[in-house]
Amino acid sequence: MNHSSVKQSFLALFFGRLGRYALHGVEQVGDASMLGLRALSLLFVRPWQGKHFILQLYALGVGSMVIIIITGAFTGMVLALQGYYTLAKFGSESLLGAGVGLSIIRELGPVLGAFMIIGRAGSSITAEIGIMRVTEQTDALEMMAINPMQRILLPRIVATVIAVPLLVSIFDIVGIASGYVVGVELLGVNQGAYMAELIAKITMVDIYGGWIKAIVFGFMIGMICTFMGYRSEPTTEGVAKSTTEAVVVSSVGVLIIDYIITSFFL
Amino acid sequence: MIRGEQLSKYFGDVAALNATDIHIRSGKITAIMGGSGSGKTTLLRLLAGLEQPTGGHVWYGDEDLCAMSVRRLYELRESMGMLFQYSALLNSMNVYDNVAFPLHEHTQLDESVIRTMVAMKLEQVGLRGFEHLMPSELSGGMAKRVAFARAMAMDPRIVFFDEPTSGLDPISAGVIATLIQDTSRKNRMTSIVVTHDVHAGLAIADHVILLWQGDIIAEGPPDAIRQSDDARVQQFLHGRPDGPIPFSRSTTSYIDDLTHKPGTIRLQS
Missing domain, CATH: 3.40.50.300 (P-loop containing nucleotide triphosphate hydrolases)
Structure with missing residues (x-):
């Protein structure tokens, strides 16, 4: 086999495999969307799932609070540190408040918050639903005339859509506050300048943009994680694989959607 | 038929x-x-x-x-009712809640009535008094009997x-x-x-x-x-x-x- 035919067969193999991955990915996203929409179409169908929604919101929201506060605090602190030494080179330390605030509200809050929620709650949603499949609990619900999509999937999707923006807001507040502590209390940036720049440079558009990202991320995380659990192979290996895939696909999805939404807001 | x-x-x-x-x-x-x-x-x-x-x-x-x-x-x-091979009990609920589950979902019965019905079903399978146990605390035979009671809950x-x-x-x-x-x-x-x-x-x-x-x-x-x-x-x-x-x-x-x-x-x- 000569050099050019080796190259051609390598390219064919590479693009063939890439194409299959892409098609599989698109198929998965399409299936997840259809399943999510089917679950959401049951939102206003009796019996109401209010109690289960509250329980899920509690598990997801309150359960993820500690990790969100810790991540938010250290993100704000490291941003203040890095920002201070960068801005000091240009003599613009007074812009530190605006830098920390904008970075967190527009970008780091929604993205890092979403990552933490995927790791803490998304994976547990997938594993929980997957185990219910393995142990035939979803079939048992079916046989008791209870729609698993309405009982299991719907409350988790709705809870994620609501919990993610709330947790991201907490991340933002903690991040900005910890940035203030490092910038003003430890590094000696003028308190008035820090706050004035923070208030002057952050507009409502930035805040709405962060929330819109968080809502979209929440919807996507809820759909992907419930879908992966619901469609996981009914084996222990299948559940493990689905949980890993749910985390990977959700995380990559967050970055892609983040870029798309950011391009609209800039 | x-x-x-x-x-x-x-x-x-x-x-x-x-x-x-x-x-x-x-x-x-x-x-x-x-x-x-x-x-x-x-x-x-x-x-x-x-x-x-x-x-x-x-x-x-x-x-x-x-x-x-x-x-x-x-x-x-x-x-309809179904008894699954591996019982398929809802593992987030105890024995009582598993058996009462279809009754809670599909009837408007008072809790005291449901409690009596659950006690009857559990007595039938010889497990009255085990209401508080979680599925993970049951043996295979007990889990099957609880699943049987649940399958029979709605007659x-x-x-x-x-x-x-x-x-x-x-x-x-x-x-x-x-x-x-x-x-x-x-x-x-x-x-x-x-x-x-x-x-x-x-x-x-x-x-x-x-x-x-x-x-x-x-x-x-x-x-x-x-x-x-x-x-x-x-x-x-x-x-x-x-x-x-x-x-x-x-x-x-x-x-x-x-x-x-x-x-x-x-x-x-």
Whole structure:
């Protein structure tokens, strides 16, 4: 086999495999969307799932609070540190408040918050639903005339859509506050300048943009994680694989959607 | 009457059930028996509507289960119960909540009434006093009995039992078999029992269906099955290793695999 035919067969193999991955990915996203929409179409169908929604919101929201506060605090602190030494080179330390605030509200809050929620709650949603499949609990619900999509999937999707923006807001507040502590209390940036720049440079558009990202991320995380659990192979290996895939696909999805939404807001 | 008409189910290229016609008699116990992989659980799941057939129909009276709306299917299921092979108890709930679950979901009964009903069902299976235990704290036999109580909670007309005695000690298996027989007779329930437990199946059933490789090879009352002159039936009933039902299900010859594959040991003739 000569050099050019080796190259051609390598390219064919590479693009063939890439194409299959892409098609599989698109198929998965399409299936997840259809399943999510089917679950959401049951939102206003009796019996109401209010109690289960509250329980899920509690598990997801309150359960993820500690990790969100810790991540938010250290993100704000490291941003203040890095920002201070960068801005000091240009003599613009007074812009530190605006830098920390904008970075967190527009970008780091929604993205890092979403990552933490995927790791803490998304994976547990997938594993929980997957185990219910393995142990035939979803079939048992079916046989008791209870729609698993309405009982299991719907409350988790709705809870994620609501919990993610709330947790991201907490991340933002903690991040900005910890940035203030490092910038003003430890590094000696003028308190008035820090706050004035923070208030002057952050507009409502930035805040709405962060929330819109968080809502979209929440919807996507809820759909992907419930879908992966619901469609996981009914084996222990299948559940493990689905949980890993749910985390990977959700995380990559967050970055892609983040870029798309950011391009609209800039 | 429940009727399967030309029911078939394929998983990829593998046929789990081949165009089978089946009649389930109302108010009777039908045992579907056969070896592992003979298609009995698939048949049960098709009859319960948990799987869609590749071909054919499942009729409940004059209603086709495969073409039924989800709403109608759930209405029908309110009069059904199912005991799963591995119990399928909801592991986030204790014994009481598991048994009370269908009652909470489908009735407006007062909690005190539900409590009494749950106590009655648990007394029936000999587990009253264990309401507070979680599924993870139960033995296999206890979990099966709790699942039985849950399946009976709504006093169903039709109950599906998937391997109700598998993995149980003889006493627990006997308790479950007796429960199925007594409850079905008293309540005039239509019971469909999938089992490879020959002793229990023949003891409790009014009608027996024997499957092999996705086909019905014999059916009739237990005595007729016992006296069948079909060698496959006799082999299954007596658990003989040699007979028309082969132990090995390999699709290729063992000797061919050993002698003709590169890299394997070549036998000298």
